[in-house]
Amino acid sequence: MPSISEARTPQELQRLRSEAFFSEILSRLAEGKHPRILPRGVSMRPFIRGGVDKIVLSPLEENSFQVGRIVLAHIGGYYLVHRIVRIDGEVFTLRGDGNPYQREQCTREQILAEVKCVHRGKRVIQYGSLLWWCYDELWPDCDFLRRLCLAVYRRTLFRWGW
Template sequence: MPENKHENEIRVISNEDYFAEVQRILREGKEVRIRVKGNSMRPFIQDGDTVLLRAYSGPPLPLGSNILAKENDKFVFHRFVGKKNGQYILAGDGNLVLREYIAETDIIAIAYMHYPKDKELSIAIHLPWARLRGLGWYYIRLLRRIVLKFKSLTQKN
């Protein structure tokens, strides 16, 4: 039996309130560990995994970094894949087409560590090899789309 009768209760808060608190903690100079929701960062980061964030303090932002940003009033956790016309381009690793274009002021934090939910390990995702692996995955998006289309066509027969 839990010592605190509220210990096992689940509380739901809005994304706006949640990320307001995340940003407040980051502004205090502290790191924040958040749970990733959704499949946009697959295969490297899965739904339910957690990542450790540090506040973004300005350039340089290493290409391939996993970042938390605000894009059109929603929060996204995606990979920084390039710059165009002064805007930062983000893409989810699991996304084959879409990209977000944001201003530097929309970048909230950079992820440094990844903690898979079903393993007892941590992965330093800010290191060059991890960033390059993610960028490589991004740059073969066309090939991944072709393979996926071919698979869907062969499974229908």
């Protein structure tokens, strides 16, 4: 991979910056710290709002590898924060709450950290809280229902700043 000064396209430059950023995050996790980051994108909306909410990453524990947990994974050269929706032996299927159809598969080694809380303004949503449980258990798994809920969210709550 080229250095930052050798990057020829904006995508290469962005990927190099991302690698450097997550290298620092992973070193802090290895020290036992709990870094707080500002995620980008809409794949975890409405639970995690990219560019608005902050997430706190924690080092992995044995119980981090369960369905419903939100994890940071490195898949295909990209870092993503998604929920574990299925485990088939050593293969983990991840899906963002805001993705009606797309799923990613990875191995245990590609999962790097777990999200333990979300900072939404002055409110902190901890793992195990009622609101966390609602998004985990009540958010639809069915592609059609998820798409419908996302459409309603975009047309109502998102416009109101939620």
